[in-house]
Amino acid sequence: MEHTAPPAWVMLAYLISGVFFILALRGLSSPATSQRGNRFGMAGMLIAVVTTLVTHEVASLPEILGAIAIGGGIGWVTARKIAMTDMPQLVAAFHSLVGMAAVLVAAAAFLNPAAFGIAGEDGQINPVSRIEMGLGIAIGAITFSGSVIAFLKLAGKMSGAPILLPLRHIINLGTLAAILGLIGYFTVDQSPWIFWTVTALAFLIGFLLIIPIGGADMPVVVSMLNSYSGWAAAAMGFTLHNTAMIITGALVGSSGAILSYIMCKAMNRSFISVIAGGFGAEAAVSSGEAKEQRPWKRGSAEDAAYMMQQAESVIIVPGYGMAVAQAQHALREMADVLKKQGVSVKYAIHPVAGRMPGHMNVLLAEASVPYDEVFELEDINSEFAQADVAFIIGANDVVNPAAKTDKTSPIYGMPVFDVDKAKTVFFVKRSMGGVGYAGVDNDVFYMDQTMMLLADAKKMCEDIVKSLQH
Amino acid sequence: MDFISILSIFVMACFVGYYVVWSVTPALHTPLMAVTNAISSVIIVGALIAGAAGGSPTAKWLGLIAIALASVNIFGGFAVTARMLAMYKKKER
Numbered sequence: 001m002e003h004t005a006p007p008a009w010v011m012l013a014y015l016i017s018g019v020f021f022i023l024a025l026r027g028l029s030s031p032a033t034s035q036r037g038n039r040f041g042m043a044g045m046l047i048a049v050v051t052t053l054v055t056h057e058v059a060s061l062p063e064i065l066g067a068i069a070i071g072g073g074i075g076w077v078t079a080r081k082i083a084m085t086d087m088p089q090l091v092a093a094f095h096s097l098v099g100m101a102a103v104l105v106a107a108a109a110f111l112n113p114a115a116f117g118i119a120g121e122d123g124q125i126n127p128v129s130r131i132e133m134g135l136g137i138a139i140g141a142i143t144f145s146g147s148v149i150a151f152l153k154l155a156g157k158m159s160g161a162p163i164l165l166p167l168r169h170i171i172n173l174g175t176l177a178a179i180l181g182l183i184g185y186f187t188v189d190q191s192p193w194i195f196w197t198v199t200a201l202a203f204l205i206g207f208l209l210i211i212p213i214g215g216a217d218m219p220v221v222v223s224m225l226n227s228y229s230g231w232a233a234a235a236m237g238f239t240l241h242n243t244a245m246i247i248t249g250a251l252v253g254s255s256g257a258i259l260s261y262i263m264c265k266a267m268n269r270s271f272i273s274v275i276a277g278g279f280g281a282e283a284a285v286s287s288g289e290a291k292e293q294r295p296w297k298r299g300s301a302e303d304a305a306y307m308m309q310q311a312e313s314v315i316i317v318p319g320y321g322m323a324v325a326q327a328q329h330a331l332r333e334m335a336d337v338l339k340k341q342g343v344s345v346k347y348a349i350h351p352v353a354g355r356m357p358g359h360m361n362v363l364l365a366e367a368s369v370p371y372d373e374v375f376e377l378e379d380i381n382s383e384f385a386q387a388d389v390a391f392i393i394g395a396n397d398v399v400n401p402a403a404k405t406d407k408t409s410p411i412y413g414m415p416v417f418d419v420d421k422a423k424t425v426f427f428v429k430r431s432m433g434g435v436g437y438a439g440v441d442n443d444v445f446y447m448d449q450t451m452m453l454l455a456d457a458k459k460m461c462e463d464i465v466k467s468l469q470h
Numbered sequence: 471m472d473f474i475s476i477l478s479i480f481v482m483a484c485f486v487g488y489y490v491v492w493s494v495t496p497a498l499h500t501p502l503m504a505v506t507n508a509i510s511s512v513i514i515v516g517a518l519i520a521g522a523a524g525g526s527p528t529a530k531w532l533g534l535i536a537i538a539l540a541s542v543n544i545f546g547g548f549a550v551t552a553r554m555l556a557m558y559k560k561k562e563r
Contacts, residue, residue: 071541359497
């Protein structure tokens with residue numbers, strides 16, 4: 001069966017759909033244009049789906065519409081109900097679905113190549129298509145099993161601690177080599193066993209790649225899996241000669257890759273060392289060392305309220321601990337009262353604050369913090385020297401000066417906020433015992449100008465608001 | 471389309487993706503991930519082809535399941551992105 005090229009308008013429709021997806025991402029360059037961008041994305045998807053349905057002979061439309069309705073309903077309800085703190089899990093779960101969909105599509109193309117127009121006259125699949133399908137199913141399967149593990153770790157259904165198998169690098173490289181070798185062999189021998197072995201090995205390696213990676217590195221992993229889900233879509237786009245899929249795959253693939261790079265840079269970790277895994281494990285060991293007791297000062301909500309009222313400028317450094325304590329609304333209320341009293345309040349966000357890129361910004365936006373009061377690390381870091389108060393809430397490693405000075409520290413080289421330059425530092429923390437993700441002590445606790453506010457973050461913000469209103 | 475034309479589109483799109491994504495403000499990186507999730511479900515095109523075709527019942531069912539999975543992502547991804555973007559407000563003056 002020879003495949004005939006689709007009419008020109010169909011190719012144009014897929015191209016428009018691809019362009020709309022570019023515009024969807026382009027809109028995200030500013031919150032002001034982002035909602036329009038999202039609508040472009042929806043329109044692009046509608047065009048792609050309708051074009052496909054119109055140009056293919058549909059054996060049974062109700063079945064297809066039913067599948068869309070079931071899936072769409074589940075997706076819609078989940079999207080409405082999900083808490084913003086749970087966003088990383090949701091994204092990981094969504095990645096796994098893209099991965100699984102790619103696996104199923106590749107499998108369907110293998111079983112019914114004629115429908116996809118990739119079979120030669122003898123019913124055999126074209127050799128180039130075989131490579132594309134092989135890569136598509138392999139990347140899809142890795143995305144699926146990797147995302148499932150990332151989901152379980154992020155959702156706390158599985159320990160965030162890295163699981164280190166002996167010889168894991170050799171096992172992983174061997175599996176990877178076997179997958180690539182089999183895909184190569186697949187071009188000369190179209191036996192089903194090769195196809196299914198590739199699939200099984202890819203599921204296995206996705207699992208093996210993610211289990212040794214610790215909780216602290218999850219933002220990188222989520223970004224990386226985002227990238228993979230794009231490459232999987234691109235590989236299937238090659239198989240189907242579909243412009244919309246290829247453009248989208250390339251966009252998503254680069255997006256995830258760039259986000260992984262940004263996250264690695266923000267933690268001063270190389271991508272290779274993240275993939276090699278085991279970060280959380282080393283940290284757990286180093287935190288066990290006995291440290292000398294150093295004097296520190298404890299402050300109260302009244303102290304904090306008084307100092308901040310007197311201040312001209314306050315910079316708030318929120319971390320994931322704030323979100324865990326659900327303190328973002330109380331914090332915004334505190335900022336509102338201060339602003340009414342004439343204090344300048346800004347928020348400083350570290351790229352790795354939260355559990356995924358940009359997570360803290362969403363959590364603050366949800367608490368109605370205006371986005372033009374929220375600043376990125378490089379934009380605000382020079383302002384700490386002029387700030388009267390640095391108010392650290394639920395963050396720790398991202399303000400640790402050891403990253404700048406102590407070469408032996410596990411976080412050495414990571415860009416951090418210069419909170420030690422502020423005139424007064426308030427550090428909201430549950431207790432003195434706990435340490436950050438990296439498990440290192442923080443000199444900021446013991447500085448002369450630091451007052452520790454030891455309490456639940458939400459309760460502390462509420463108490464400060466009460467004192468401010470006296 | 472021959473392989474080279476497809477490859478050309480792919481390579482160009484990678485460059486477009488690179489520049490467009492670097493211009494995304496870091497404040498919107500989470501919505502970026504959610505929306506890339508939604509658009510990568512354009513893989514539903516392949517699922518629709520499989521689900522629509524006669525010939526292999528197994529392939530058809532795999533296609534239908536893939537349609538459902540991709541739909542979760544499309545509706546969920548766009549909806550959650552819209553929900554997040556609606557939260558980003560400017561300062562009231």
